[in-house]
Amino acid sequence: MTNAAVHVEGQATQHALHAYGHEAVASGATHTTGQQHPIKLYLVVWGWLFVLSTCSYLVDFFGIHGHLRWSLILLFMVLKAGLIVAVFMHMAWERLALAYAILLPPVLVLVFVGIMVFESDYTHLLRVVFFAPTA
Template sequence: MTEAAVQIEGRRHPLHAHAPDAAASAVTTHAEGQQHPIKLYLVVWGWLFVLSACSYLVDYFGLQGYLRWSLILLFMVLKAGLIVAVFMHMAWERLALTYAILLPPVLVLVFVAIMVFESEYTHLIRVLFFSQAA
């Protein structure tokens, strides 16, 4: 009976004949797919430096009001996008995962914008109502 078990284990199904080779090639493919050229990281670091310098220059030149805050927020979002895309490897992820991570903050910003417009309307209505009562 042990000889029969050895013969059965010795015979492999054709689908399982190359299982170790497939696993080894998957590991090498995965390892090759995760290596990025150092030039990419250096370019991103350079852009992060340039965007940080631009953000500093907004304060240095004394810009005020909506222009100042718009530029600061623009540079901040660009830097965060570069960091998420390259250093957190989101540029190479599936589209569904990208949507799952990036879509909620975008929706939060949309809802904040809606609340800002609503608050302006509410403020206007209160000013009109209370100015008529006096």
């Protein structure tokens, strides 16, 4: 191909793209820059965060002790974190693959921590049995 043919072909492509752009704007197919969520959603989530924080405070106020106390505090903490991640960080509207990429590693870390907790009793028992001073 000669330079003149390439130049004419390039101009034809530019004109076709320019005409298509005008048709798209005329037909109302404009590109939106972002997704808008209703303000009510954010206010409802803010209200739930306030309620969950109040419940977490009431656990201490009523003097709940032991495993129930820590279970309730951790439950309220996880619920608040889930609301924040889902709504304020827009994870609820992301693709499933991206959600898995962000949420799956912390879940796996918790699973491994649980395995280590169960394994720690066995390891402690072995150390007591085999490394205990002889009388």
